[in-house]
Amino acid sequence: MTGRPVAAAVSPGHGGLDGATARRRYVTVSFLFWLPIGMSIATGVLLFTERGMGLAAIAGFYAVHSLTAAAMELPTGGLSDVIGRRPVLAVAGLLNLTAFTLIGLGAAGWAIALGMGLMGLARALSSGPAEAWYVDTVHAHAGPDADLRTGLARGSSATSAALALGTLLGGGLPWLLGLAPGAGEWLADTTGGLVIPLSVPALLGALVEGVFVLYVLSALPEPPRPRTTLRRVMGGVPAAIAAGLRLGARDALIRRILLTASAAGAALAAVELLTPGRAADLMGTAESGALVFAGLACAGFLCSALGSQLAPIVARFTGSSERAVLTSLGLVTLGLTLLGLTTDATSPLATTVAVTGYGIVYLGLGAAGPNENDLLHRRVDASGRATALSVQSLSLQLVAAGAGLGAGALPPGPLPWLLAATAVLAGALLWVRRAAPVPPHHGPSSTGSPVAAPGPAGPLHDTAPEEIHPHARPT
Numbered sequence: 001m002t003g004r005p006v007a008a009a010v011s012p013g014h015g016g017l018d019g020a021t022a023r024r025r026y027v028t029v030s031f032l033f034w035l036p037i038g039m040s041i042a043t044g045v046l047l048f049t050e051r052g053m054g055l056a057a058i059a060g061f062y063a064v065h066s067l068t069a070a071a072m073e074l075p076t077g078g079l080s081d082v083i084g085r086r087p088v089l090a091v092a093g094l095l096n097l098t099a100f101t102l103i104g105l106g107a108a109g110w111a112i113a114l115g116m117g118l119m120g121l122a123r124a125l126s127s128g129p130a131e132a133w134y135v136d137t138v139h140a141h142a143g144p145d146a147d148l149r150t151g152l153a154r155g156s157s158a159t160s161a162a163l164a165l166g167t168l169l170g171g172g173l174p175w176l177l178g179l180a181p182g183a184g185e186w187l188a189d190t191t192g193g194l195v196i197p198l199s200v201p202a203l204l205g206a207l208v209e210g211v212f213v214l215y216v217l218s219a220l221p222e223p224p225r226p227r228t229t230l231r232r233v234m235g236g237v238p239a240a241i242a243a244g245l246r247l248g249a250r251d252a253l254i255r256r257i258l259l260t261a262s263a264a265g266a267a268l269a270a271v272e273l274l275t276p277g278r279a280a281d282l283m284g285t286a287e288s289g290a291l292v293f294a295g296l297a298c299a300g301f302l303c304s305a306l307g308s309q310l311a312p313i314v315a316r317f318t319g320s321s322e323r324a325v326l327t328s329l330g331l332v333t334l335g336l337t338l339l340g341l342t343t344d345a346t347s348p349l350a351t352t353v354a355v356t357g358y359g360i361v362y363l364g365l366g367a368a369g370p371n372e373n374d375l376l377h378r379r380v381d382a383s384g385r386a387t388a389l390s391v392q393s394l395s396l397q398l399v400a401a402g403a404g405l406g407a408g409a410l411p412p413g414p415l416p417w418l419l420a421a422t423a424v425l426a427g428a429l430l431w432v433r434r435a436a437p438v439p440p441h442h443g444p445s446s447t448g449s450p451v452a453a454p455g456p457a458g459p460l461h462d463t464a465p466e467e468i469h470p471h472a473r474p475t
Contacts, residue, residue, distance in 0.1 A: 023151040026134035031158040032212040036205025038166020047198040061116045068120030073394040085133035089216045095122035097209035104202030105194045128389030152370040153311040160305035164298045170201040171294045256430045258395045263427025265400035270420035300362040307366025321371040329428035331364030340417030
């Protein structure tokens with residue numbers, strides 16, 4: 001990264017795309033990537049159970065996914081900064097296509113585990129390139145001071161909408177097939193037992209991933225990058241990891257963003273781990289609880305989408321992105337507190353308060369994300385943008401994994417919820433002191449040092465032309 005001023009000239013490498021066109025394509029890419037993942041949420045555990053897997057094996061499958069994503073997050077984070085955003089996204093789509101095919105057709109444990117591992121690798125590859133492409137393109141067209149919040153908010157909303165729609169489709173398709181007499185038996189007999197109603201969402205997700213790959217290759221132009229070799233790319237991995245780990249150490253604002261991502265991970269871990277059990281307790285059976293949780297998860301994604309759409313408005317109303325993050329995290333804290341206080345109550349009023357708290361959590365997280373990433377993108381330039389996003393994602397995932405284990409070990413009751421609320425409150429308090437306005441990456445930082453995320457050495461140097469220098473897990 002050079003830290004040099006950025007010209008606002010249009011980069012021909014981005015096809016001369018204006019901000020509105022880049023925004024539409026970024027929204028489409030976000031929707032297409034997350035739709036198949038949403039389709040797998042409602043049926044994943046049930047499909048594995050139907051294939052004869054026990055709960056311990058199913059937990060192992062999800063652990064393979066999480067550990068692969070976490071282990072590969074930083075090593076792959078700077079890859080798109082070297083070889084380009086488009087090829088990395090295309091590879092992620094191909095990996096997901098293979099993963100959903102294995103999960104939909106696989107009857108053996110090794111096939112399912114391999115599919116979950118490939119999905120985790122795709123997750124690591126995809127955390128950053130699409131957003132980095134959008135920011136690069138907008139900056140190439142309008143300069144480093146161009147508005148990013150609107151596009152980031154719409155991309156986040158598209159992600160949440162895809163997860164919500166995917167959850168409904170994934171849960172509804174097997175149910176619809178069950179209404180047709182003999183449909184499930186016909187599928188199983190025709191395919192030798194490889195395809196059953198519960199596997200249809202995963203196989204349909206594989207088809208959507210094919211569409212995603214074709215769209216990425218045709219709709220995301222970017223400047224050519226210097227030729228490189230596999231040896232140079234792999235040689236740059238340690239430097240990419242070191243650069244990512246130095247991000248928070250050298251800039252106070254980036255450090256706050258990473259700590260805020262960690263707080264969001266604690267909130268999501270509590271919600272995702274504890275809500276299904278509460279739904280089952282409320283309804284009396286696991287089956288009814290699963291149906292209620294599917295509807296609740298869909299509503300949560302829609303609240304997250306609404307929060308993302310409101311992110312620019314919250315920033316204008318509060319006066320800055322930093323104050324918007326503070327306000328949004330305050331909402332998350334309130335929602336978790338409401339969930340904690342109603343843990344032991346099942347009255348209609350308590351249930352209404354709990355559902356309201358659930359929605360508030362996702363609304364606040366949705367509003368916080370685009371404003372955090374707006375601050376992040378004004379702090380780093382094109383040569384380290386994907387690495388920065390990977391570090392942010394890694395912070396969320398690692399804390400979510402630890403918080404989930406901790407919440408599962410605690411006795412049932414309000415304590416796990418209130419501890420998560422405390423973690424988010426601590427993250428919110430980081431933003432109480434109003435820092436200086438955040439300049440583009442070539443301006444001074446709030447710490448008094450030049451603003452530039454540490455760039456990786458070796459092949460992970462600044463490969464983009466000077467004029468193009470310039471947020472999944474929604475759960």
